[in-house]
Amino acid sequence: MIRLAAKNLSRHRLRNTLAVLGIAVAAALLLDMVMLAGGMERSFERMLLSRGYQIRLAPKGTLPFDTEATFPGAAALSARLRADPRISAAGAVLGGALFTASGDSLLPLAGLGVEPQGQGLYELDRGADLAPGDTAGIVIGGTVAAATGWRPGDTVRIVSGTDPQVARASSGRRLVVRGVVHWLYAARGQRTVGIALPVMRGLGRVAGDRASMIMVKVIRDEDVEAVATEIRRLAPGAEVNSVTTLVARFRTRLTYFRQLSLILGTISLFVGILLVTTLLTITVNERLGEIATLRAIGVSRGGIVRRVLAEGALLTLAGNAIGLLLGLATARYLDGILTSFPGLPAAISFFVPERGAVIRAAAALLVAGSIAGAWPAWRAARAPIAATLREEAT
Amino acid sequence: MSGAQLLLEAHDLVKEFRLGARSVRALRGVSVSVRQGEYVGITGPSGSGKSTLLHVLGGLEAPDSGTVSLEGVGLGRLTDSALTRLRLLRMGFIFQRFHLLPVLTALENVELPMAEAGIGRAKRRERARELLEYVGLSERADHRATQLSGGEMQRVAIARALANRPALLLADEPTGELDLSTGRQILELFRLMNEDGMTIVVVTHDEHLAAEASRTIHLIDGRIDPVPSAQSPVPAR
Numbered sequence A: 001m002i003r004l005a006a007k008n009l010s011r012h013r014l015r016n017t018l019a020v021l022g023i024a025v026a027a028a029l030l031l032d033m034v035m036l037a038g039g040m041e042r043s044f045e046r047m048l049l050s051r052g053y054q055i056r057l058a059p060k061g062t063l064p065f066d067t068e069a070t071f072p073g074a075a076a077l078s079a080r081l082r083a084d085p086r087i088s089a090a091g092a093v094l095g096g097a098l099f100t101a102s103g104d105s106l107l108p109l110a111g112l113g114v115e116p117q118g119q120g121l122y123e124l125d126r127g128a129d130l131a132p133g134d135t136a137g138i139v140i141g142g143t144v145a146a147a148t149g150w151r152p153g154d155t156v157r158i159v160s161g162t163d164p165q166v167a168r169a170s171s172g173r174r175l176v177v178r179g180v181v182h183w184l185y186a187a188r189g190q191r192t193v194g195i196a197l198p199v200m201r202g203l204g205r206v207a208g209d210r211a212s213m214i215m216v217k218v219i220r221d222e223d224v225e226a227v228a229t230e231i232r233r234l235a236p237g238a239e240v241n242s243v244t245t246l247v248a249r250f251r252t253r254l255t256y257f258r259q260l261s262l263i264l265g266t267i268s269l270f271v272g273i274l275l276v277t278t279l280l281t282i283t284v285n286e287r288l289g290e291i292a293t294l295r296a297i298g299v300s301r302g303g304i305v306r307r308v309l310a311e312g313a314l315l316t317l318a319g320n321a322i323g324l325l326l327g328l329a330t331a332r333y334l335d336g337i338l339t340s341f342p343g344l345p346a347a348i349s350f351f352v353p354e355r356g357a358v359i360r361a362a363a364a365l366l367v368a369g370s371i372a373g374a375w376p377a378w379r380a381a382r383a384p385i386a387a388t389l390r391e392e393a394t
Numbered sequence B: 001m002s003g004a005q006l007l008l009e010a011h012d013l014v015k016e017f018r019l020g021a022r023s024v025r026a027l028r029g030v031s032v033s034v035r036q037g038e039y040v041g042i043t044g045p046s047g048s049g050k051s052t053l054l055h056v057l058g059g060l061e062a063p064d065s066g067t068v069s070l071e072g073v074g075l076g077r078l079t080d081s082a083l084t085r086l087r088l089l090r091m092g093f094i095f096q097r098f099h100l101l102p103v104l105t106a107l108e109n110v111e112l113p114m115a116e117a118g119i120g121r122a123k124r125r126e127r128a129r130e131l132l133e134y135v136g137l138s139e140r141a142d143h144r145a146t147q148l149s150g151g152e153m154q155r156v157a158i159a160r161a162l163a164n165r166p167a168l169l170l171a172d173e174p175t176g177e178l179d180l181s182t183g184r185q186i187l188e189l190f191r192l193m194n195e196d197g198m199t200i201v202v203v204t205h206d207e208h209l210a211a212e213a214s215r216t217i218h219l220i221d222g223r224i225d226p227v228p229s230a231q232s233p234v235p236a237r
Helices: A002-048 A074-082 A142-148 A197-204 A221-234 A243-253 A255-286 A288-296 A301-338 A355-382 A385-393 B050-057 B080-090 B106-116 B121-134 B150-162 B180-195 B207-212
Strands: A055-059 A087-102 A105-114 A122-127 A137-141 A155-159 A172-183 A192-196 A213-218 A238-242 B006-019 B022-035 B039-043 B065-070 B091-094 B168-172 B199-203 B215-220
Touching: A002 A243, A002 A255, A002 A301, A002 A355, A055 A221, A055 A243, A074 A087, A074 A213, A074 A221, A087 A142, A087 A197, A105 A142, A105 A155, A105 A197, A122 A137, A137 A142, A142 A172, A142 A192, A172 A192, A172 A197, A192 A197, A213 A221, A221 A238, A221 A243, A238 A243, A243 A255, A255 A288, A255 A301, A255 A355, A288 A301, A288 A355, A288 A385, A301 A355, A301 B080, A385 B050, B006 B050, B006 B199, B022 B050, B022 B065, B022 B199, B039 B050, B039 B180, B039 B207, B050 B168, B050 B199, B080 B091, B091 B150, B106 B121, B106 B150, B121 B150, B150 B168, B150 B180, B180 B199, B180 B207
Parallel strands: A105 A192, A137 A172, B039 B199, B039 B215, B091 B168, B168 B199
Antiparallel strands: A055 A213, A055 A238, A087 A105, A087 A155, A087 A213, A122 A172, A137 A192, A155 A172, B006 B022, B006 B065
């Protein structure tokens, strides 16, 4: 049956190749939309959990680093949390703008004051990490190293801004580069440095024990919600979010993406169906005489339906195979464009190729392709034998 | 032949077609009986209802009124799938335009009805080769239908019609698309099949083919010409 279907399709190679390419484009778009619908959410969750920190505290009413707001009592709270036996690590983070001299101008840097004993923001690439209480060290991202040429062991000068009165850099600190790190939440191309929290407060002239965020790592996942509830009680001035809640809030923000992908995915599915239906209708119309002959010599209606459906399934399968590769390539290309949006963490992906998504898209198109063949197959099976043969003879 | 068993019986067949606002009566009360081993020619001018009669006898379309039975089984009482099965196993069809599947080889075309009947691959392949040898085409077995000449295609179509050892062979203008000499080869083949015991009903304009028939039914304007077969313009074999 499949062999015969393949042979029949080979009769009009150019036409069927073009149709397969059309189906492939529809399949690629469908795959991309399925990946887009859930990909960003999964990618966001993976990013948040990349160092295993499941809870974030931010100023009341905000999400971490959504604003420049800070909240009080941060280091004291993180120290208290570290003492909790259910918690393996906790650390406060303070963000702020920093600069370093680069020739006659100042190079802007994104500064993060961290508590090395509980940081979930970076992973060490080379050199050494900041040690707890290290107020003379600094860790730099790869982009900073590339822009400045700094290497572990170099002494560098960091300032927090310019003095408008004298138009010169304000007083800063000399720090020793301890290591080069990979920032997990930094935007593409962002120049980020990490220093001890007290140093950051000093440079940023932040009074009191304030921070932008606290990250908490709970030993057992099943304790996360209970710990989060307790932290809410301990820090009523802070917004306490577990990764689950953050993902849920992120999902709400992504409703637009999901709707868009649903609509475009449905359109591509319909395009696929229409292509298969059109092609099979043309094929059936061209071969009505042949089909009538098959019916005359004893091929059942079911046999005719199966033959036409097999051709539809083959077209869809071929389109799916090419569409899969095309979809993955397009997703990669589009992801490159979308993730280069300013301010978006580089670790975020819009299109996440997951086996489940690929299988769902392929299955949807295969089912659609089979359904698409149903109408022409039914027409072929119902064609009046004698009348068709008469028409063929004239 | 009069002692042979009755194979096909049609009684008072009426068939009407609508051509736009006008209706055309293709068959006006035709009754036909064919005994086993007979070779019946159906002749008549264009539009006399020959092909319609063949289609109705073969269960390809239902008459508006009247009955057809093959081996005592009334075709009108069968479901579509039962009628299809009957055509598959008990009838063989040969058409003017051969209607082979162009993507298949001669051998595969002959195998097709046997595959549909559920015969295993090895067995049907063996029978298909035998049949191609019978019609003189064994050396062309692996050629695609499109690589064959008109006469060769018709011989493959004949082999296909014989595939499931039918009780009755129905042919509609089998030499209509062929030149004279090729048509004569097909005619020889029909004679050979009939000598081998095959019952044949053939619609034809070809007077040579009709002359080979043991009996001729002459249709005029949807009715059987009342002139007895023996006295018909085409002599009986």
